[in-house]
Amino acid sequence: MKKWLPFAIILPALAACGSDEATETQAQDLSEASWDDIVSEAEGKEIGMYMWGGDEGVNQYMDDFVKPRLEEEYDITFNRYPMDAPDFLNRLMTEKEAGQTEGGADLLWINAENFRTAKENDLLYGDFAGTLPNLQEYIGTDVPFVNYDTGTPIEGHEAPWGNVQFTFQVNPDMVDEIPESLDDLMQWSIDNPGLFTYPNVNDFTGNTFIRHVMYHVADDPADLAEYDEEWLENNGDDVWESLRSFKESLWREGETYPETSEQLDQMFANGEVAFAMGFNEHRDIGMIEDGIFPENTKTISLEPGSIGNTHYLSVPFNTQEPEAALVAINFMLSPEAQIKKLDPAMWGEGHVLDADTLTEEQQAEAEELTGPAVVEQDEMLPELDARYFDWVIEHWEREIVQ
Known part of the structure; x- marks a missing residue:
């Protein structure tokens, strides 16, 4: 049930050109328009969205809820x-180089390295987020994830769509004493060889597991608040030594790793390993209901905490219907759409709303869908700068696999 787009390939930067200036001017024009005028201009328009399509729950949410509501409320198809993401970024890059101003989509599901690549290469529409009433009213502009995406300044080029936390799923039938920290998990793996592993770090989930180990090594989470090459030089060996300390106890003695989080989920479902992992603290609900995970699966977080992750909606530089794109994004940030997204029968992931802006009825509805918090706010760790992702990929093969 991975719901985050994979790492983007690194694309060469393009020189700024006239079309970039035209796009920024269009974005400025929209930012100066009234919201009523934008909604009026969006009526009767048809839009398309590039988005990862590998999860049935996500697809159901978009097809059975978002699509009909946009048609009913705004006459938007x-x-x-x-x-x-690498595929649509390549497509946008090709269109950019060809000067193609009429693109094939109007919305993008994007974050992290993909966003950084798109922004650096002028593949996005521009500063639009401040135009959205629901962002202003229900999310606010002082929240860190509104202003930075894994270290990259957002500057209005995308709007937050979902927040999730990294958690572990445990099969209690295979684990007598559930670990409370990464230290406990490493020792459990040593005591129970072959029953724990993590995905290859080219997979977003596997890479995030290593980033949790980085937090485990750090004296203070604040040490990793900004990208710091000196910290890596001084502490990188400790990160790899922590991983090597229990490598031989991993599934297949750490000689091979699941290629994807989906493969690890299947291994967990089959009883090959005792732990799965991934972003979305409520992912176990849908997996149990679908008969994939064992019915008694427990979801936990481990000290030193759980990394939070935000994913976003953006607009490509060559959208043909920017007004309709903004109306669609604004709807997907509404309390109605965000609370519906909590429903494990569909997507089942966290919202981006400031709970204090919700009515008592909305708060009760959200809590009824999700139950008690799996990860408390004081256990949340900020997602690291995207350059740490690259560092993990660059060094893991040599330090751990070989």
């Missing part, structure tokens, strides 16, 4: 185009 919505189409979903399943595509991985």
Whole structure:
């Protein structure tokens, strides 16, 4: 049930050109328009969205809820185009180089390295987020994830769509004493060889596990608040030594690793390993209901805490219907749409709303869908700068696998 787009390939930067200036001017024009005028201009339009399509719950949410509501409330026809981020970034890059001003989509599901690549290469529409009433009213502009995406300044080029936390799923039938920290988990793996592993670090989930080990090594989480090459030089060996300390106890003695989080989920479902892991603290609910995970699966976080992750909605530079794109994004940030997204029968992931802005009825509805918090706010760790992702990929193969 991975719900985050994979790492983008690194694309060469393009020189700024006239079309970039035209796009920024269009974005400025929209920012100066009234919201009523934007909604009026969006009526009767058809839009498309590039988004990862590998999860049935996500697809159901978009097809059975978002699509009909946009048609009913705004007379906007919505189409979903399943595509991985590297693929649509390549497509946008080709269109940019060809000067193609009429693109094939109007919305993007994007974050992290993909966002950094798109922003650096002028593949996005521009500063639009401040135009959205629901962002202003229900999320606010002082929240860190509104202003930075894994270290990259957002500057209004995307709007937050979902917040999730990294958690572990445990099969209690295979684990007598559930670990409370990463130290406990490493020792459990040594005491129970072959029953724990993590995905290859080219997979977002596997990479995040290593970033948790980085937090485990750090004296203070604040040490990793900004990208710090000196910290890596001084502490990188400790990160790899922590991983090497229990490598031989991993599944298949650490000689091979699941290629994806989906493969690890299947191994967990089959009883090959006792732990699964991934972003979305409520992911176990849907997996149990679908008969994939054992019915008594427990979801836990481990000290030193759980990394939070935000994913976003953006607009490509060559959208043909910017007004309709903004109306669609604004709807997907509404309390109605965000609370519906909590429903484990569909997507089942966390919202981006400031709970204090919700009515008592909305708060009760959200809590009824999710139950008690799995990860408390004081256990949340900020997602690291995207350059740490690259560091993990660059060194893990040599330090751990070989």
